[in-house]
Amino acid sequence: MSGALGILFGGRARRRWIHLVLGGALAMPYVLVGSVILGPLTGADDLFSSLPLQLGSFAVGLPLAAVTSLFPPTRALESAAVRALCGVDADALAQGPARTRAERGRTAAWFTLHLGLGGIVSGMSLAVPPFAATLLVLPLLAPLRDNPLALPPALDHTWVLALAPVAGLALPAALAGCAAACEALLARSAPALLGPTPADRLAAAEAGAADLAVRNRLARELRDSVGHALSAVALQASAARRVLGTDPDFLREALAAIEETTRRTVGELDAVLGVLREGDAPGTAPAPTLAADLDGLLRRTRAGGRRVAASVDTGPAELPALVSREAYRIVQEGLGNALRHAGEPVRLRIAATGGDLEITVENRLGTRTAPRPGGGHGLRGIADRVRLLGGASHAGASGDTWRLHVRLPLKGSP
Incomplete structure (x- = not known):
């Protein structure tokens, strides 16, 4: 009732x-x-x-x-x-x-x-x-x-x-x-x-997919830039603490690297957050590229006490802008993984062969830390970047060595 x-x-x-x-x-x-x-x-x-x-x-x-x-x-x-x-x-x-x-x-x-x-x-x-x-x-x-x-x-x-x-x-x-x-x-x-008509539903689905793509891209950029910077700063600060009072030259170098890393990261963070604003704000820092920023990345990584052997068999300035930008992020993530989890030494090789850019990061397997909550997205981010450029990637252990290998096409990339 x-x-x-x-x-x-x-x-x-x-x-x-x-x-x-x-x-x-x-x-x-x-x-x-x-x-x-x-x-x-x-x-x-x-x-x-x-x-x-x-x-x-x-x-x-x-x-x-x-x-x-x-x-x-x-x-x-x-x-x-x-x-x-x-x-x-x-x-x-x-x-x-x-x-x-x-x-x-x-x-x-x-x-x-x-x-x-x-x-x-x-x-x-x-x-x-x-x-x-x-x-x-x-x-x-x-x-x-x-x-x-x-x-x-x-x-x-x-x-x-x-x-x-x-x-x-x-x-x-x-x-x-x-x-x-x-x-x-x-x-x-x-x-x-x-x-809604089928056309309305299709438009809504396309808008949702575009929004998801932007969110995923922002997540990759934030993780690759800020995550790598925090890992590098933590390692550099740890190295500086260990030599405090015994090696003032290395201490000054580590502190300078920390200062440079944080300054660059603030600029990169401003560039990424500009995407969230009503149009990109003028004056935001440009995204780093392999041609302009590889040397600084290697210098900051070595300032944390890691031994990094780098071999570059191509002119980074000759790379397409999109490939150069995405390659920098891939190298950054590869070195960041080595900073967080791997042993020494770290070997980086960048070469252009047969119309492709090949990136290889190898390091001795060290004592890996327990995965943090919400972590483990670095390799997924690399795979996303490589897939969007039409390339291929592989990461895994071989014996006592961890190897990341990426191939990016230099022509015909979207």
């Missing part, structure tokens, strides 16, 4: 009833225009004194409502009302205005259905309550039959007077049931008539 009362008079039912009443309110101007059109045709002076003429005005006004609903913003406004009052999932409704002919046609069908059902329920909501109240007190009005306000003869029978209160109680429930049925029909029809 409580479930049935909730369906008819609960919070959602009341909100949906308001949605129907709004439809009836929107229908009123069209009904008035319909009465202006229908009046000269029927010769009636007062259309609202006759129920058939009122229904005729309503029927004439609905096609006019369908025509005016062809304006593109109608779909967005109706979708907002359905989401707020009918409880329809927002993902099932289109967000923007109707643009194509099919979208406008479906919006016109929805608008006509909303105003039609809303007008009917609104009219019933105005007429049923006073009529139900009259039926409830009808037995008390029986003594007035000799009065100028006497009841119609049909209501003067004893059995009619006895059943009138029952009918008075049943009418509000019937009205609530009718309103619930009409709104259920609207809620079921909303996704079909106001929902």
Whole structure:
């Protein structure tokens, strides 16, 4: 019983009833225009004194409502009302205005259905309550039959007077049931008539994929720049602490490397965060490249006390800009892994062979630390960069050596 009362008079039912009443309110101007059109045709002076003429005005006004609903913003406004009052999932409704002919046609069908059902329920909501109240007190009005306000003869029978209160109680429930049925029909029809088209869903999927790609790119850039810098600074600070008071030259070199690393990282962080702003802010630091920044990367890595043997068999300045930038990040991540987990020495080889740029980082396997929560994304980031450039990568242990090998095409890269 409580479930049935909730369906008819609960919070959602009341909100949906308001949605129907709004439809009836929107229908009123069209009904008035319909009465202006229908009046000269029927010769009636007062259309609202006759129920058939009122229904005729309503029927004439609905096609006019369908025509005016062809304006593109109608779909967005109706979708907002359905989401707020009918409880329809927002993902099932289109967000923007109707643009194509099919979208406008479906919006016109929805608008006509909303105003039609809303007008009917609104009219019933105005007429049923006073009529139900009259039926409830009808037995008390029986003594007035000799009065100028006497009841119609049909209501003067004893059995009619006895059943009138029952009918008075049943009418509000019937009205609530009718309103619930009409709104259920609207809620079921909303996704079909106001929902996104396949083109809308495709556009939303493409926008989501583009947003995910930007987020993944930002995550790679932040991890590669900031993560590597923090690892390098931690190693350099540890080396400086060990030689404190015994090797002032190395101490000065380590502190200078820490200063340079943090300064560069702030610039790189500003460049990455510029992507999140409303357009790239002018003056942000450019992304590092293999041609311009490899020597500094090696110097800062060695300042932490690691022995790094580097062999470069190609001119980094001759590399395409995109390949040079991504290659720098790959080398940075490879050296960062060696700083965090590996033993010495670390061997780096960069060579251009057969139209490809090959990067190899090898190091002796050391005592690997326990993986930190949320870590372990470095090799995945390398694989993502390599895949986007159409290359190939492999990383793994071979005996007591860890080897990272990457091949990037120099021509035809996206």
